[in-house]
Amino acid sequence: MNEYSKRVNKSAGQTVRRFGLSMAAAFALCATVTHGQGLLLDRPVRPAMKPAAVEYLYPAQIALPAGKPTTVALHFRIAPGRHINSHTPSEEGLIPTVFSIPDGSGVRLDGAIYPPGKQFTLPVDPTTQLSVYTDEFIVRARIVASAGNHLVEARLRYQACDTNSCSPPRTITATIDVTGN
Amino acid sequence: MKRNALVFIAVLLFLAFFAWAGWANLNHRSQAARCLLASTAPRGLGSANGGAARYVSPLQGKPAPAFTLEDLSGKKVSLADYKGKALVLNFWATWCAPCRIETPWLIDLRNRYAAQGFEVLAISADDLDRRNPTRLSSEKRQIARFVQQMQMPYPVLIDADSISKPYGGLDALPTSFFVDRKGTIVAAQLGLTSKAEIEANIRKALGANQ
Numbered sequence: 540m541n542e543y544s545k546r547v548n549k550s551a552g553q554t555v556r557r558f559g560l561s562m563a564a565a566f567a568l569c570a571t572v573t574h575g576q577g578l579l580l581d582r583p584v585r586p587a588m589k590p591a592a593v594e595y596l597y598p599a600q601i602a603l604p605a606g607k608p609t610t611v612a613l614h615f616r617i618a619p620g621r622h623i624n625s626h627t628p629s630e631e632g633l634i635p636t637v638f639s640i641p642d643g644s645g646v647r648l649d650g651a652i653y654p655p656g657k658q659f660t661l662p663v664d665p666t667t668q669l670s671v672y673t674d675e676f677i678v679r680a681r682i683v684a685s686a687g688n689h690l691v692e693a694r695l696r697y698q699a700c701d702t703n704s705c706s707p708p709r710t711i712t713a714t715i716d717v718t719g720n
Numbered sequence: 721m722k723r724n725a726l727v728f729i730a731v732l733l734f735l736a737f738f739a740w741a742g743w744a745n746l747n748h749r750s751q752a753a754r755c756l757l758a759s760t761a762p763r764g765l766g767s768a769n770g771g772a773a774r775y776v777s778p779l780q781g782k783p784a785p786a787f788t789l790e791d792l793s794g795k796k797v798s799l800a801d802y803k804g805k806a807l808v809l810n811f812w813a814t815w816c817a818p819c820r821i822e823t824p825w826l827i828d829l830r831n832r833y834a835a836q837g838f839e840v841l842a843i844s845a846d847d848l849d850r851r852n853p854t855r856l857s858s859e860k861r862q863i864a865r866f867v868q869q870m871q872m873p874y875p876v877l878i879d880a881d882s883i884s885k886p887y888g889g890l891d892a893l894p895t896s897f898f899v900d901r902k903g904t905i906v907a908a909q910l911g912l913t914s915k916a917e918i919e920a921n922i923r924k925a926l927g928a929n930q
Contacts, residue, residue: 704892704911
């Protein structure tokens with residue numbers, strides 16, 4: 540074997556060794572990741588908490604005359620298949636939907652007009668009539684803003700159910716940028 | 721040449737390992753997905769005739785988590801007090817419309833099976849503000865009014881929130897666990913099902929189906 544052949548063989552051997560080492564490293568890495576995933580999946584799988592049944596849609600920004608009571612229409616959406624009690628539930632003890640604005644936010648809630656509830660019966664018991672909101676609904680809030688910009692974190696408290704079960708009462712935040720001119 | 725062949729075999733082995741690891745991972749993920757589906761699917765719940773999907777609680781087949789809660793009079797009541805009895809642990813709330821439908825069924829079934837060593841423990845999930853005695857008193861009165869209206873003849877305990885974790889979170893009501901005489905959870909129901917299905921599970925807890 541001449542010098543050139545020896546050099547070629549040596550170079551090929553080094554390439555093969557490097558390739559082998561790279562493969563071993565890649566294998567070790569993948570095996571570790573795979574094992575890690577397995578460990579993660581071995582943890583007990585807990586049912587996810589139900590997401591909020593209601594979301595605030597719009598408006599995100601409101602401009603109104605400062606100090607003057609103004610009615611704004613606030614749009615909310617309820618998750619498909621679920622309903623919430625109206626502001627005036629049909630039975631005592633059921634939790635009404637209530638909109639509020641925290642004190643000290645620069646905007647005062649002077650009053651709110653809620654839509655009438657829709658009549659709803661549970662399939663198991665058609666005799667019980669409930670007053671609920673489904674799909675989308677609008678709360679007409681009469682608000683008074685002081686002059687300036689206010690990032691208001693308004694709240695909507697509701698209690699949601701589907702046809703078989705109910706979730707505990709929940710309060711969502713509707714963030715609205717209110718400008719009093 | 722011999723060395724190259726060895727390296728080639730080693731590479732093949734590596735690739736085989738990759739394929740195996742991928743297959744094992746996929747298998748594991750499918751298993752976890754099935755597990756997740758089993759634990760979340762029942763939220764849609766069954767039809768009135770009990771023919772739809774059933775709730776498979778991870779607690780099924782396990783001992784009912786121990787607890788001590790107060791009843792409306794402030795008396796401490798423990799799960800251990802009912803050792804040897806078949807039980808329904810019924811989590812409910814005054815604001816839960818399906819619970820109002822289910823309660824008369826439970827009363828009727830309790831009265832029918834009480835002689836065989838069966839009891840219902842109704843555990844209220846109504847909010848309790850323990851920092852505000854006036855509000856707490858009002859909240860207890862509201863629960864008591866419901867109990868009186870419904871004429872619930874079985875023990876009514878309060879503060880389900882304090883034991884919600886070991887019972888799986890209780891993010892939907894009504895939820896019931898059927899416990900046999902040995903203290904093992906033999907069935908669970910999430911949401912309103914049917915009186916027939918509740919009765920079948922009570923019989924299971926009593927060991928009447930064996």
